Amino acid sequence: MRVFAGGQSWEKTLKLEAKQTYRETVQPTSGGQQLEQVQNGNLYVETTPPGAKVYLNEVEQSGLTPLSLNELRPGTYTIEVVKYLYQSHVRTVEVRELDYTNVQVDMIENWGSLRIASEPLGALVYINGQQRGLTPLEYPRFNAGTYSVRLVQQLYHETMDTLELPVGGRIDTTYALRPNFGTLAITSDPIDAQVEVDGIAWGTTPVQKDQVLSGTHLVRVHKENFFEQERQVTVQDDETTTAHFDLQTSVGYVSIESDPSEALVTLKESGDTLGLTPLQDIPLEPGTYTVLVEKEFYSIEERVLPVALADRQTVSIPLTRAMGNIRVTSDPSGATVFLDGVPSGETPAVLKDVEAGLHTIRLEKAELDVLEGEVKVTRNAGADFHATMSNERLKAWRGKKTRAKLFALAPGGGQFASPGQWWRGVLYVGGIGAAAYRAMDANDSYDQANEQYLHAMSNYRASIRQQDMDRHIATAEQAITEMENAEQELNLFLFAAGGLYVWQMVDAWIWGGGPGPVARAGDGSSAKLSVRPAASVEQDGVRIGLALRF
Numbered sequence: 001m002r003v004f005a006g007g008q009s010w011e012k013t014l015k016l017e018a019k020q021t022y023r024e025t026v027q028p029t030s031g032g033q034q035l036e037q038v039q040n041g042n043l044y045v046e047t048t049p050p051g052a053k054v055y056l057n058e059v060e061q062s063g064l065t066p067l068s069l070n071e072l073r074p075g076t077y078t079i080e081v082v083k084y085l086y087q088s089h090v091r092t093v094e095v096r097e098l099d100y101t102n103v104q105v106d107m108i109e110n111w112g113s114l115r116i117a118s119e120p121l122g123a124l125v126y127i128n129g130q131q132r133g134l135t136p137l138e139y140p141r142f143n144a145g146t147y148s149v150r151l152v153q154q155l156y157h158e159t160m161d162t163l164e165l166p167v168g169g170r171i172d173t174t175y176a177l178r179p180n181f182g183t184l185a186i187t188s189d190p191i192d193a194q195v196e197v198d199g200i201a202w203g204t205t206p207v208q209k210d211q212v213l214s215g216t217h218l219v220r221v222h223k224e225n226f227f228e229q230e231r232q233v234t235v236q237d238d239e240t241t242t243a244h245f246d247l248q249t250s251v252g253y254v255s256i257e258s259d260p261s262e263a264l265v266t267l268k269e270s271g272d273t274l275g276l277t278p279l280q281d282i283p284l285e286p287g288t289y290t291v292l293v294e295k296e297f298y299s300i301e302e303r304v305l306p307v308a309l310a311d312r313q314t315v316s317i318p319l320t321r322a323m324g325n326i327r328v329t330s331d332p333s334g335a336t337v338f339l340d341g342v343p344s345g346e347t348p349a350v351l352k353d354v355e356a357g358l359h360t361i362r363l364e365k366a367e368l369d370v371l372e373g374e375v376k377v378t379r380n381a382g383a384d385f386h387a388t389m390s391n392e393r394l395k396a397w398r399g400k401k402t403r404a405k406l407f408a409l410a411p412g413g414g415q416f417a418s419p420g421q422w423w424r425g426v427l428y429v430g431g432i433g434a435a436a437y438r439a440m441d442a443n444d445s446y447d448q449a450n451e452q453y454l455h456a457m458s459n460y461r462a463s464i465r466q467q468d469m470d471r472h473i474a475t476a477e478q479a480i481t482e483m484e485n486a487e488q489e490l491n492l493f494l495f496a497a498g499g500l501y502v503w504q505m506v507d508a509w510i511w512g513g514g515p516g517p518v519a520r521a522g523d524g525s526s527a528k529l530s531v532r533p534a535a536s537v538e539q540d541g542v543r544i545g546l547a548l549r550f
Contacts, residue, residue: 003028039097043069045079047105052083065105079103085111085141113170114142114163116149118177123153135175144169155181155211183240184212184233186219188247193223205245221245225283251283252307255314256291263295263319268302281312293317297356297379322356322379328363331388335365361385404512411501414508421511428504435497439490446486453479 001024003010008028016022045054047065054061054069056079061069065081072095081089086107095101116125117136125132127147135151144167151159156177165171185208186195195202198217202209205221214237222228226247233243256265258277265274268290274282277293284307294300298319305315328337330347337344337351340360344351347363356379362372371387400418407413411432415425453476460472 039074040071041074041095041097042100043072043077043079043093043095043103044100045069045081045103045105047081047083047107049083049107052081052086052105052107055080055082081105081107083107085109085143110144110167111141112144112165112168113172114139114165115170115172116151117172117174118151118153118159119174120153120156120177123151123156123159123175123177126150126152151175151177153177155179155213179238180214181211182214182235182238183208183210184217184235185240185242186221186245187242188221188223188245190223190226190247193221193226193245193247196220196222219243221247223247225249225251249310251285252309252311253281253283253313254305254307255280255312256282256293257314257316258293258295258301259316259318260295260298263293263298263317266292266294268292277317291315293319295319297377298322299379323353324356324377324379325382326351326354326359326361326375326377327382327384328361329384329386330363330365330371331386332365335363335371335389338362338364363387363389365389401512404508408505408508408512411504414504414512418508418512424507425504428500428507432497432500432504435493435500439493439497442486442490442493446483446490449479449482449486453483 001012001014003026005026005028008030010026010028012024014022014024043056045065045067050065052065054063054065054067056069057077058080061067074095074097076092076094078090078092087110089105089107091103091105093101093103115136115138121135123135125135125137127149129148129150142165144165147163147165149161149163157180159175159177161173161175163171163173184197186197186202186205188205191205193205195205195207197212197219212235214235216232216234218230219233220228220230227250229245229247231243233241235241256274256277256279261277263277265277265279266272267274274291284305286307286309289305289307291303291305292300293303299322301317301319303315303317305313307313326339328347328349328351333347335347337347337349338361339351339354341362354377356377358374358376360372361375362370364370371389373385373387375383375385377383403417404414407417412425412429415421415428456472456476456479460469460476463469463472
């Protein structure tokens with residue numbers, strides 16, 4: 001490092017290390033080397049055509065031709081002029097003090113035409129290792145020279161080539177890509193087996209897929225109740241490979257019938273349910289099983305079934321009707337009992353050896369309502385039937401019905417006045433309220449859109465420039481659309497609120513008061529009863545008939 005100042009000089013050799021900062025105090029002394037006084041020169045580079053890059057002593061200069069390089073120390077320089085699609089130009093120039101050296105370069109064209117296509121299209125093209133795009137790839141002008149070309153396409157072999165593009169020449173080449181895939185078909189006996197290829201599910205047999213990558217693939221075929229099979233299958237380029245699998249059963253098959261049918265079949269050992277009879281070809285692993293066959297109102301049947309591999313057998317099982325008892329009581333007692341329409345004594349009574357199933361019990365006693373209901377007799381069990389023979393519940397229910405009709409004028413009132421219907425009242429009130437709220441919201445939207453429309457029209461009448469008038473007219477048209485939408489929404493929700501209000505009144509009139517009176521059987525069980533007068537009753541000369549089911 002040398003410093004010259006006032007005819008004196010300072011000199012020092014420094015060794016610089018990375019990431020270090022150096023500070024030096026300069027104290028020039030006499031007797032050192034004197035600074036040579038030199039005046040700079042200039043260099044002007046011009047090309048035809050313009051727009052070339054200039055390198056001065058292999059250092060890239062900022063800007064493109066025509067380019068002025070000023071304040072250069074006198075001496076000899078090497079300049080290189082580079083432009084795409086033209087040959088590079090190198091020359092040596094001398095820069096003199098206080099002189100302006102002019103360099104004129106006529107660029108020589110260095111391009112040809114290049115087109116690269118492939119079959120099929122869409123291959124990725126690399127030229128000299130640089131990714132250029134997908135086929136067909138075309139350059140009307142491309143630097144002449146020698147290039148390595150590589151084409152890459154999924155499921156096809158890579159294609160490589162070397163192209164020599166002369167100046168002014170044209171290369172138009174199409175490469176036929178070699179398939180790196182084939183067709184793989186999988187079949188099985190029986191069909192509908194699940195197929196996996198290299199761990200990926202393909203569906204069920206028979207199945208075929210095109211464009212399977214060439215090479216060896218692991219094929220796995222499995223089906224319920226059959227032994228799984230797995231093997232390697234090799235796919236060849238542009239060929240169809242078929243792999244067939246003969247599956248071997250891993251179970252035996254049992255068919256079960258019963259008389260009557262629709263009996264439930266279960267495995268005693270595991271408790272698994274097989275379904276309702278008739279059952280066809282139920283697959284079971286080889287072994288011995290105990291099956292239970294049961295149907296409501298019938299005795300449970302049990303059978304031991306030995307099952308062998310690949311064996312098929314059919315088992316027929318007759319079912320026997322079960323019996324039960326019915327204890328019938330009433331308050332007051334002494335009512336005549338009818339079982340399925342047949343007189344069967346007076347209450348309290350025990351009806352023995354009744355077939356399991358659903359039966360009708362009717363109780364009759366003078367001056368009391370006739371009570372009729374159903375009782376379910378189960379297998380090897382008794383059933384209780386108890387009824388209170390009065391019409392008090394009917395009277396109470398009618399009072400609730402009347403209150404529900406009176407309160408029906410208030411939204412949800414009829415439901416709130418009915419036992420067990422309050423939740424419906426809540427739904428009606430909520431629905432009517434929500435519809436009314438949305439209607440008010442739509443009305444507010446209409447008012448806002450109307451205000452926007454009036455404001456826009458006021459601005460329109462006050463506008464002078466056409467563009468302002470157009471803008472205000474557009475705003476007014478939008479406001480009109482919003483008013484129309486708001487009006488439609490208002491009408492819709494007003495209709496919805498009114499419809500819900502009318503429907504809740506209909507609901508209260510028809511279903512108000514809750515369900516009809518319910519008679520309870522003994523021991524907490526219940527029977528659906530039909531209550532009707534034992535004889536006709538006349539009031540004021542008019543015959544009255546009552547009927548109520550609950």
